[in-house]
Amino acid sequence: VGASAGAWALHQLSGHGLVKIGTNQIPAADVVVLVIYLLLLSTLGGFSLYEARREEQFRPVMTGWATGWQVPPLAIFSEFGETKQSIVVLSWFGLFVGFSAGLLGNSGGVLLLPGLIYLLGMKTQDAVVSSLVIVWVLSIISTTAHAWLGHVDLRLVSALLIGGTIGARWGSEIGLKLRGAQLRRWFGRLMLLTCLLILFRLLRMFGLLF
Secondary structure, X not given: OHHHHHHHXXXXXXXXXXXXXXXXXXXXXXXXXXXXXXXXXXXXHHHHHHHHHHHHOOOOOOOOHXXXXXXXXXXXXXXXXXXXXEHHHHHHHHHHHHHHHHHHOOOOHHHHHHHHHHHXXXXXXXXXXXXXXXXXXXXXXXXXHHHHOOOOOHHHHHHHHHHHHHHHHHHHHHHOOOOHHHHHHHHHHHHHHHHHHHHHHHHHHOOOOO
């Protein structure tokens, strides 16, 4: 539901045509998506580096912020230990992740991993494994929704999915060998590096770089 809604929102943005910034005519959807991406990744990347540093100093940031929202019905999942999780909270979290996947085209992984760790209290290694499965499913749903709206080339997506599946396998094997703080630090660095690339693209779109 969330992925389809996000794809629909992007389709509506695409219908707003071009916006004029300086002397350049830029698609409105491109500006909105890239700015949201920049704000989201910079926040998550900075927080991940801060939290990893706190843990190494033996001052860890409290996780499982949403576990206190015990809205019935409740259930126990092995990935969360003995902590009861609200099905309602999990559903809303999934809806939000799915919406971001459909809108931003990121398969939800950018929000999913930190959400599982900090909001729901899942261990880092377990969150990595769980997010791999969820992201794979979300990517198929998002791709189908965007293809239906005529946004993607299915041949290109198929090639990327094949390479991504192989890369995910290698990455998961490496990730399971690292400590939680190390994983979160590398996640933060990757987010900030991506921010720089997005910022560079925005500046070029605005005509501030050549």
